[in-house]
Amino acid sequence: MSAIPKDERFTRTSLFHALMRRPEMGAVSGAVLVFLLFLLAASPTMFSARGVVNWLTVAGQLGVIAVSQCLLMIAGEFDLSVGSMIGFSGMVMALLFRFAAVPAWAAILAGIAICLCLGWLIGTIRVRSGLPSFIVTLAFLFILRGATIVSARMLNGSTMVGGMREAKNTDVVAALFGGQIGQGVCRWLADIGWLEKLPNGTPTVTGLPMIIVWCLVLGAGAAFVLAHTRFGNWIFSAGGDPRAARAVGVPVDAVKVRLFVYSAFCASVFGAAQVFEYGSADASRGELKEFESIIAAVIGGALLTGGYGSVVGALVGALIFGVVSQGFFYTGVDGDWFRIFLGCVLLGAVMFNTQVRRRVTGVY
């Protein structure tokens, strides 16, 4: 049987080809371009320690939800309720803390638990009803945002709940979300003169916000699961061709529900970090984040139709978003231009990704 001619397309896989096959190639090259652009156009303060922490924080926040959005998109779904879930989770935690006199740690855990249940509900409605996730999660975009505003007004009288600034200094769990890491390192770096000090003697950067750590941990976990576990293979197959996946026994619906739960979890991490970092919850928190997370995932190589994508790509997409959204401030160009630029970056990255994917995977 060895007489069967080999297919010429299998005879060579160059390093270039192997690299181009990575779904995150477009995002990585886009990130290089964006960095070069801002290195040239922006004032050097953008790349000072303080500037870097500034856009890294924005990227880290988005990264947390881009990771879950990316997994969902690979599984053939997406979640438009993420932004509302962020506002909702933060409000639940704040209201519990302020009005139910619960300690911060309990408020956070309860808020996360409620979000997990909601994620399960959204996912279950999606797979049981057969309605597209666009409709189901769009409904929850409004339901959760509405619930956030209503509950805040009823209990608090206004849609902004403050007075939680101290929690992160006294509560370990609150510090885990809203605190900073590496404060000692920053002080040391300032002492040896590597980091500038403010006139009052504190370093310009006091530490890295915990959200960046969350982003990296969740990202690494998701990337590992996707690449190296059975569940990861199920995610790809659920989005690639649910019928084929079911035919070989992949529990497609269960995979999707779990990913909706994960999406809600990531949103509540984002919510908790915001509430306890800034010390307040606001009913409008997280608006538009659902679209920003989709943008990050798509720039990162994820396909809206499922079956293809990369967690690393989504994180790089979030990084591009952070750099672009904060970078305009340093260029002197009016910040309102950032959305136009971002839209163009999105379009360019997706066109590039589509071309590469067609050539490399043979799928049109």
Place this chain on the structure above:
Amino acid sequence: MPTPVIEVRGLTKHFGNIVALQDVSMTLMAGEVHCLLGDNGAGKSTLIRTLAGNNRPTAGEILFQGKPVAFRSPADALDLGIATVYQDLGLVPLMSVMRNFFMGREPVIDCVLFKLFRKSEARRIAREEMMKIGIDVRDVEQPIGTMSGGERQSLAIARAVYFGARVLILDEPTSALGVRQTSMVLRYVARLRNEGIGIIFITHNVRHAYAIGDRFTVLNRGRTPGTFTRAEKTRDELEEMMAGGREMADLTEHLSHDALEHL
């Protein structure tokens, strides 16, 4: 005479008042390629979907190695080693050869919360199994979309065989393929027959059927005139029985007349 692996007796399937199959009987021996011939709408799909456990017969019975069986789901059929490769192949084009090969049946090790996918083992097996059928997949991480139609068909069959198929139902495995790709698939099917696997080969292409088939069952509007061996019927006679034969002859004649008139 040895017991057939599969025997179908008087199989009838109605969908409401539509008769999809009426009193169809056939047998499949181990190590035989049994071609199921018929035009579109002849009932081929209904028959294989019933054998694969997707449909339940209205009347008649299916025997597996001489014992009557009633499939409630495709999983029941699969448990007995009856694997069906449908025209869409059940492969995911964007996924790699290795991921497709083990989709839903990944080799794993338990690790706290997750089952780790033993990828190096999966890679090795996928490469070896493809090598056995003469396809040198240097890079099993290559997406399936880059493979030719014949290679994909062969992969889908190899996957079913690797996971224990004793009976293979192949739904139009050559209908979308070119000549070279077809011969690749037919040679693979012939090899599986020699290994003792029973194969039901569904096609409307009598040429392909005649090249590989040991016996032929013709379906025509849900009924069958019976099963024939290669010695009993010529290719033309089989084509005739599919009802397509006469019409094709008429059409050829008709077209040539038309062509003459236009000259």
